[in-house]
Amino acid sequence: MDSSPIILTLASVVLVSTPLIIAVCGEILTERSGIVNLSLDGTMLMAAMTGFIVAFESDSVWIGFLAAMAIGAFFAFIVAFGSIRLRQSQFAIGFVLTLLGDDLSAFLGQNYTRIPGPVVKHYAIPILKDIPIIGPIFFNQNAVVYFAFILVAVTWFWLFRTQPGLRLRSAGDRPEAGFARGVGINFQRYLYTIIGGALVGIAGASYSLNIKIGWSEGITRGLGWIVLAIVIFGGWSPIRGMFGALLFGATKALATYLQRTFPEVSVVAFNAIPWVLMILVLLLVGSDFTERVIMIVPKSLQRPLQRMLRISPPQALGSTFVED
Amino acid sequence: MRIELRDIRKYFGPVKANDGINLVLEGGRIYGLLGENGAGKSTLMKILSGYQPPDTGEILFDDQIQHFSSPADALGKGIGMLYQDPLDVPAFSVNDNYLLGRDQRIVLDYKNASHELQEMTARFGFELDLQSRIENLSLGERQQLELARLLVGGAQVLILDEPTTGISAEQKEVLFGSMRKLAREEGKTLILVSHKLDEVQELCDEALVLQRGKLVGQTDIPCPNEKLVKMMFGQVPERSARPDFDLGEVVLELIDLRVPTYRLTIKDINLTIRQGEIFGFAGLEGSGQRLVLQACAGLLQPDHGKILLDGQDVSSWPYHRMQNAGVGYVADGRLEEGLVAGLTIEEHVELAKPKHSFFINRKVLFAITETKIEQFQIVGRPDSTADELSGGNQQRLLFALLRDNQKSILLENPTRGLDVRSSNWIWDQLNHRREGGTAILFMSSDLDEIFERSDRIAVFSGGNMSRVLETVNTSVEEIGHLIGGQA
Numbered sequence: 001m002d003s004s005p006i007i008l009t010l011a012s013v014v015l016v017s018t019p020l021i022i023a024v025c026g027e028i029l030t031e032r033s034g035i036v037n038l039s040l041d042g043t044m045l046m047a048a049m050t051g052f053i054v055a056f057e058s059d060s061v062w063i064g065f066l067a068a069m070a071i072g073a074f075f076a077f078i079v080a081f082g083s084i085r086l087r088q089s090q091f092a093i094g095f096v097l098t099l100l101g102d103d104l105s106a107f108l109g110q111n112y113t114r115i116p117g118p119v120v121k122h123y124a125i126p127i128l129k130d131i132p133i134i135g136p137i138f139f140n141q142n143a144v145v146y147f148a149f150i151l152v153a154v155t156w157f158w159l160f161r162t163q164p165g166l167r168l169r170s171a172g173d174r175p176e177a178g179f180a181r182g183v184g185i186n187f188q189r190y191l192y193t194i195i196g197g198a199l200v201g202i203a204g205a206s207y208s209l210n211i212k213i214g215w216s217e218g219i220t221r222g223l224g225w226i227v228l229a230i231v232i233f234g235g236w237s238p239i240r241g242m243f244g245a246l247l248f249g250a251t252k253a254l255a256t257y258l259q260r261t262f263p264e265v266s267v268v269a270f271n272a273i274p275w276v277l278m279i280l281v282l283l284l285v286g287s288d289f290t291e292r293v294i295m296i297v298p299k300s301l302q303r304p305l306q307r308m309l310r311i312s313p314p315q316a317l318g319s320t321f322v323e324d
Numbered sequence: 325m326r327i328e329l330r331d332i333r334k335y336f337g338p339v340k341a342n343d344g345i346n347l348v349l350e351g352g353r354i355y356g357l358l359g360e361n362g363a364g365k366s367t368l369m370k371i372l373s374g375y376q377p378p379d380t381g382e383i384l385f386d387d388q389i390q391h392f393s394s395p396a397d398a399l400g401k402g403i404g405m406l407y408q409d410p411l412d413v414p415a416f417s418v419n420d421n422y423l424l425g426r427d428q429r430i431v432l433d434y435k436n437a438s439h440e441l442q443e444m445t446a447r448f449g450f451e452l453d454l455q456s457r458i459e460n461l462s463l464g465e466r467q468q469l470e471l472a473r474l475l476v477g478g479a480q481v482l483i484l485d486e487p488t489t490g491i492s493a494e495q496k497e498v499l500f501g502s503m504r505k506l507a508r509e510e511g512k513t514l515i516l517v518s519h520k521l522d523e524v525q526e527l528c529d530e531a532l533v534l535q536r537g538k539l540v541g542q543t544d545i546p547c548p549n550e551k552l553v554k555m556m557f558g559q560v561p562e563r564s565a566r567p568d569f570d571l572g573e574v575v576l577e578l579i580d581l582r583v584p585t586y587r588l589t590i591k592d593i594n595l596t597i598r599q600g601e602i603f604g605f606a607g608l609e610g611s612g613q614r615l616v617l618q619a620c621a622g623l624l625q626p627d628h629g630k631i632l633l634d635g636q637d638v639s640s641w642p643y644h645r646m647q648n649a650g651v652g653y654v655a656d657g658r659l660e661e662g663l664v665a666g667l668t669i670e671e672h673v674e675l676a677k678p679k680h681s682f683f684i685n686r687k688v689l690f691a692i693t694e695t696k697i698e699q700f701q702i703v704g705r706p707d708s709t710a711d712e713l714s715g716g717n718q719q720r721l722l723f724a725l726l727r728d729n730q731k732s733i734l735l736e737n738p739t740r741g742l743d744v745r746s747s748n749w750i751w752d753q754l755n756h757r758r759e760g761g762t763a764i765l766f767m768s769s770d771l772d773e774i775f776e777r778s779d780r781i782a783v784f785s786g787g788n789m790s791r792v793l794e795t796v797n798t799s800v801e802e803i804g805h806l807i808g809g810q811a
């Protein structure tokens with residue numbers, strides 16, 4: 001049963017979703033601190049290119065990942081520095097970096113296209129991999145996949161159960177209040193923009209070193225925008241963001257399946273499925289219908305359910321803060 | 325702790341916000357800081373609480389010179405400030421909000437936080453739902469939490485900026501009770517920044533009066549109100565008398581009105597308002613008075629009952645149609661609902677015109693705006709944006725935008741946050757309008773204002789309206805009972 005087509009498909013959905021999950025966690029950290037790093041699409045391309053080339057030359061995927069993190073952190077630093085220190089529009093900077101990353105990665109990586117390179121090694125976790133259904137889907141993968149899921153848990157815990165998490169969220173929600181309590185707002189924003197960028201770097205490299213092995217121009221194009229959308233759809237929560245990424249991966253797989261089944265229908269139509277589905281989910285979550293459904297469930301479940309479905313963007317997202 | 329301010333100066337460009345202030349504050353006393361809008365109160369308190377450094381001058385605690393690098397630093401040294409709009413994080417839970425910046429350990433200790441908060445709230449008789457989120461609390465409750473936070477943070481000196489604006493009468497009693505306790509029993513120094521003379525009289529031991537950045541008066545309390553007003557303004561402004569006035573025809577009639585909203589439903593509202601009448605709505609914030617005004621303005625739709633304007637059923641008319649029919653509405657949130665922050669006075673004047681042409685005649689517009697600015701005594705230029713104006717001038721601008729010959733004007737807290745002079749000016753304008761036959765409906769959280777200005781009063785409590793009271797035949801006690809929900 002472990003090798004049934006459904007299990008294999010689900011396992012590949014999990015694998016394909018990991019870069020999204022990692023990048024979503026990174027961008028959530030950044031946006032929760034009050035900065036929007038719009039450069040993700042370009043950053044991921046740069047990271048995918050750098051990660052592959054460095055891994056290829058050093059023959060070590062891990063050094064490749066480190067290089068990708070550095071590139072991601074550097075792009076994020078430009079966004080943070082430009083918006084905090086130079087007081088320029090973070091949206092404009094991020095957008096220009098997206099375009100830059102796209103072209104620069106194509107230029108710098110042109111001698112390395114379509115050649116085989118090092119790959120993250122498969123590593124099934126003993127014992128856990130033998131759990132029926134769940135085992136082959138989640139625990140018969142590799143270190144990058146495990147890292148993604150651990151990252152979700154750590155990000156959630158960090159944000160909602162620790163003092164540094166409070167400080168981080170205060171910077172994005174009400175910087176004046178954080179400042180009054182001794183939080184260095186702009187320090188928080190630098191820190192989490194850079195950490196977020198490094199994670200986006202890992203996401204980009206995990207594409208070229210783990211999923212579509214190798215480098216070719218525009219290999220991850222579009223994924224950055226998807227990540228930005230999932231962050232919003234997921235209400236800036238890592239756990240919901242993870243589900244969003246998995247849902248996106250699943251609909252992608254569905255689209256591929258449908259495309260093979262109905263070859264006469266245009267490819268473009270199937271590619272649109274994930275987006276339509278995401279909008280439907282979003283509408284459903286905030287609808288009166290859902291409110292009514294919540295009213296039916298037992299009283300003790302209502303409050304946690306409502307809390308789970310609540311979406312509140314960081315109130316100071318995208319604004320500048322001047323420390324007097 | 326003894327605090328001394330020596331020759332504090334703070335200039336903003338040509339504006340001397342603080343111009344050489346010398347002051348000594350002793351422990352165990354409650355000080356009232358008074359002054360007109362723009363007298364320099366906020367600047368002085370921001371300097372004292374570490375939000376901004378003075379240009380020159382020194383702050384001494386028990387003869388030790390102090391420098392504050394940030395508000396958190398000032399709190400660490402014993403000075404806490406409670407803002408009118410509490411500095412908390414609305415999206416946080418009560419515990420998270422309390423723990424932010426307090427606990428230095430990495431993983432949060434909620435048990436301990438709940439425990440400390442409970443102890444604190446019990447000590448001062450605060451009643452709070454500690455499981456709630458900040459955004460679901462009332463302003464008064466958020467204030468109590470801030471107070472608890474500042475005290476646990478080690479505040480020896482507490483500055484309270486207009487703390488009674490927007491909180492309930494009970495919360496005010498609790499607040500004043502805890503302030504007295506802090507001063508008398510724990511020897512803390514309290515500074516109450518306020519516009520309201522009766523509050524200063526009720527609570528404080530000493531009043532400090534600022535005028536144009538200078539300390540112009542210092543007196544023990546109690547003292548006659550006139551003395552304080554004289555120090556604040558240099559002269560006692562005449563309370564504008566309410567001229568006797570014969571009421572005309574019925575303008576506005578509400579019959580069995582019912583307006584449901586998400587939070588509160590008002591029902592069975594029956595009212596008749598005549599030309600030239602001033603009608604005041606009293607009650608705690610959020611008791612339904614605003615909903616009635618919004619229904620009359622066409623912003624909310626009643627689901628039962630009728631609104632008649634000059635005998636015509638206008639219940640389902642939208643806002644713009646009501647506006648054109650002669651019903652003016654001045655909302656409470658000046659920058660939120662009334663004005664557009666980034667637009668200039670000129671552009672506001674253009675927008676408010678009843679008829680628009682496609683192109684704007686700049687010359688004519690400029691001339692009209694200049695006349696309005698002069699007529700309504702707005703301190704600003706035609707190209708000043710709304711958010712550059714002070715609160716009082718924003719309110720003046722809103723009045724300048726009201727059309728002439730209104731049948732009725734609806735106002736929410738028309739003088740909130742304004743000093744006595746600006747308030748009087750506003751009411752002079754309104755009285756002038758009533759002489760032209762305009763019916764005026766207003767709500768106010770200031771009972772004195774309701775008493776002083778209205779012909780008749782209705783009190784709201786939990787969405788219900790009391791019987792209509794003639795101002796001359798009622799008393800503060802009676803209104804107080806009705807506000808508390810007692811018939």
